[in-house]
Amino acid sequence: YLAFLVLACLVCGYLTRRYFDRRMTLATDMRKGMRNGEFHLVYQPLVELGTGAFSGVEALLRWNHPSAGPIRPDLFIPVAEENGLIVELTRHVFALAAADLRTLGLPPHAHLGLNVCAQHMARTDFVDDVEALLRRIEGLGPITLVLEVTERAALPDSEVVRANMRRLRERGVQWAIDDFGTGHSSLAYIEQLEADFLKIDRAFVNSVGTDAVSAVVLETIITLARKLDLRMVAEGVETARQSAFLRAHGVQFGQGYYYGRPMRARDLGAWRQAFVLD
Numbered sequence: 001y002l003a004f005l006v007l008a009c010l011v012c013g014y015l016t017r018r019y020f021d022r023r024m025t026l027a028t029d030m031r032k033g034m035r036n037g038e039f040h041l042v043y044q045p046l047v048e049l050g051t052g053a054f055s056g057v058e059a060l061l062r063w064n065h066p067s068a069g070p071i072r073p074d075l076f077i078p079v080a081e082e083n084g085l086i087v088e089l090t091r092h093v094f095a096l097a098a099a100d101l102r103t104l105g106l107p108p109h110a111h112l113g114l115n116v117c118a119q120h121m122a123r124t125d126f127v128d129d130v131e132a133l134l135r136r137i138e139g140l141g142p143i144t145l146v147l148e149v150t151e152r153a154a155l156p157d158s159e160v161v162r163a164n165m166r167r168l169r170e171r172g173v174q175w176a177i178d179d180f181g182t183g184h185s186s187l188a189y190i191e192q193l194e195a196d197f198l199k200i201d202r203a204f205v206n207s208v209g210t211d212a213v214s215a216v217v218l219e220t221i222i223t224l225a226r227k228l229d230l231r232m233v234a235e236g237v238e239t240a241r242q243s244a245f246l247r248a249h250g251v252q253f254g255q256g257y258y259y260g261r262p263m264r265a266r267d268l269g270a271w272r273q274a275f276v277l278d
């Protein structure tokens with residue numbers, strides 16, 4: 001029995017150590033990766049559903065690890081959030097976006113969407129980081145910066161967060177609640193954030209024409225957003241049927257493979273030339 005206990009402890013210890021070692025390695029590799037230019041951004045177009053007009057892009061981070069190959073953001077963003085590296089990583093994203101601006105060639109009043117996290121928003125230097133980016137955007141014409149905050153992680157209800165948001169709003173920044181419907185604090189979030197956009201999570205968009213319960217949730221979200229006078233972006237639109245449903249229900253913007261995949265900045269011009277919404 002004792003031998004079994006000792007063995008169990010050893011196995012447990014080994015597994016936790018491996019788990020934490022991997023996370024440590026990932027953090028070290030991320031730092032190195034930022035220095036060595038292993039990260040780049042891809043941009044996914046947003047389309048105005050009523051007119052089919054291009055309305056802007058969301059920037060999404062990509063990491064090409066030198067030995068492991070491409071690593072999905074779903075894997076490394078949570079690790080970066082855990083060990084605080086997310087702040088450095090987001091600054092890196094801001095710098096990459098600024099460097100891509102000229103190549104992107106966004107038209108006047110287009111939206112540039114970037115993902116930010118609660119941890120960063122609660123820091124006093126958050127505004128400085130965003131303002132550094134704004135100064136570079138302003139050199140290229142009137143482009144609206146839209147910061148996306150996921151509602152999965154709770155945003156601290158702090159004076160710093162409120163002050164930061166207020167200051168950036170005064171500078172013309174707009175706010176979007178990301179992954180709406182998947183968190184637990186949806187309504188509190190809307191109040192706290194005074195958001196401009198709700199991004200409807202693709203789980204609900206996928207339900208169009210299939211899952212009856214989620215479809216009811218989708219219609220409820222749409223009704224709610226309308227009553228609160230929030231503009232909506234439907235995420236993960238993959239089919240003509242979903243697109244038509246969303247447009248018919250008054251959702252203003254769509255984003256998803258049906259319109260365009262995330263792409264390198266240099267490919268956006270060709271996409272815009274070719275895009276027609278049927």
Ligand code: C2E
Nearest residue numbers: 060061073074077093115116236237238255256257258262
């Ligand atoms: P998100 O912000 O909800 O981004 C949308 C995700 O859905 C992206 O995955 C995008 O590639 C994917 N997507 C877009 N259209 C479709 C579609 O039609 N069908 C399907 N199945 N998927 C679609 P991605 O790029 O893998 O990013 C995953 C998540 O990682 C993002 O979810 C976001 O939460 C996080 N993330 C990505 N880049 C950044 C970043 O720069 N900073 C931070 N903080 N988080 C990021």
Ligand code: CA
Nearest residue numbers: 058115148178
């Ligand atoms: Ca997002």
Ligand code: CA
Nearest residue numbers: 178179199235
């Ligand atoms: Ca989302």
Ligand code: CA
Nearest residue numbers: 178179201202
């Ligand atoms: Ca998501």
